[in-house]
Amino acid sequence: xxxxxxxxxxxxxxxxxxxxxxxxxxxxxxxxxxxxxxxxxxxxxxxxxxxxxxxxxxxxxxxxxxxxxxxxxxxxxxxxxxxxxxxxxxxxxxxxxxxxxxxxxxxxxxxxxxxxxxxxxxxxxxxxxxxxxxxxxxxxxxxxxxxxxxxxxxxxxxxxxxxxxxxxxxxxxxxxxxxxxxxxxxxxxxxxxxxxxxxxxxxxxxxxxxxxxxxxxxxxxxxxxxxxxxxxx
Numbered sequence: 443x444x445x446x447x448x449x450x451x452x453x454x455x456x457x458x459x460x461x462x463x464x465x466x467x468x469x470x471x472x473x474x475x476x477x478x479x480x481x482x483x484x485x486x487x488x489x490x491x492x493x494x495x496x497x498x499x500x501x502x503x504x505x506x507x508x509x510x511x512x513x514x515x516x517x518x519x520x521x522x523x524x525x526x527x528x529x530x531x532x533x534x535x536x537x538x539x540x541x542x543x544x545x546x547x548x549x550x551x552x553x554x555x556x557x558x559x560x561x562x563x564x565x566x567x568x569x570x571x572x573x574x575x576x577x578x579x580x581x582x583x584x585x586x587x588x589x590x591x592x593x594x595x596x597x598x599x600x601x602x603x604x605x606x607x608x609x610x611x612x613x614x615x616x617x618x619x620x621x622x623x624x625x626x627x628x629x630x631x632x633x634x635x636x637x638x639x640x641x642x643x644x645x646x647x648x649x650x651x652x653x654x655x656x657x658x659x660x661x662x663x664x665x666x667x668x669x670x671x672x673x674x675x
Contacts, residue, residue: 448475449482454627457493457634459486462500463548469499470509471544476518483525493634494532496626497548499539507543507566519544520577520660527551527581528653530642532633536626537561537612538619543570546594547578550585553645554633555612556626557603558619563611564600576659584652586611 452460461482463469486492499505508515526533526548535552540562549555549563565582567574574582574595582591590609593599603615614629616622633641646653 449478451482454496454630456631457491458496458627458630459492459494460496460498460627460630461486462498463505464500467501468503469501469505469545470512471505471507471515471519471522472509472512473515473518476515476522480518480522480525483522483529487525487529487531492531493638494534494630495529496630497533497535497552498623498626499536501539503539503545504535504537504541504561505545505548506540507545516575519547519575520656523547523551523581524577524653524656527577527649528646530645531638532630532636532641532645534626534630534633536622537563538622540564542566544578547581549611550581554614554626554629556614556616556622556629557606557612558622559603559615559617561603561606561612561615562600563594563602563606564598565594566598568596569598576663577656580652580656580659584649 448465450462450464452462454460465475486495533552534554534556535549537549537555537557538561539558541549542564543566546563546565582595586594590611594601601609601611603612606612607615614625616625
């Protein structure tokens with residue numbers, strides 16, 4: 443699949459724009475894919491014609507996380523999910539199948555979360571011996587209660603849709619794929635009808651503490667990297 447087909451926009455009228463993630467077969471996260479996603483989200487964030495964003499996937503799973511052969515994607519994960527979390531437009535996700543590892547942050551960074559009745563949610567970095575980049579850790583800290591953090595992040599436990607709804611990871615469960623898209627589109631339309639400036643201001647105020655902390659930590663890390671002397675080879 444060509445890169446220009448990885449992320450497809452569909453216009454639904456009334457300012458609702460669906461961004462379909464099409465990196466076959468599981469929307470695994472690579473450097474190029476993350477950079478394209480970041481570009482799309484930032485572009486829609488400043489487009490006055492975009493009133494709300496609907497994230498969707500045509501595949502069996504929404505996203506199974508970082509691709510096994512991807513390397514050094516921490517900075518791109520930070521950029522992509524900070525852009526999504528800070529997006530001033532309403533973001534709705536229609537989650538199908540599995541959201542695993544870093545793929546979970548498409549859900550956690552969205553404003554309204556709709557999931558299929560067979561969806562699954564897991565954060566498997568601990569099982570893989572990996573850590574979470576700064577932005578992902580802070581978004582998880584802000585979005586999940588302490589008990590859910592323990593269940594997901596310290597054990598890699600998979601939650602089904604009922605458990606995920608009880609943990610406030612998702613709000614709406616759809617019995618079939620047609621309902622999944624229909625419910626998500628309905629939520630996106632409702633949010634698109636809200637006064638855009640008021641929504642953006644309130645969303646920023648709610649998330650400003652986390653956004654500022656992420657930016658400060660990233661700046662500190664960059665400064666440390668720049669001042670650390672390199673060993674002679």
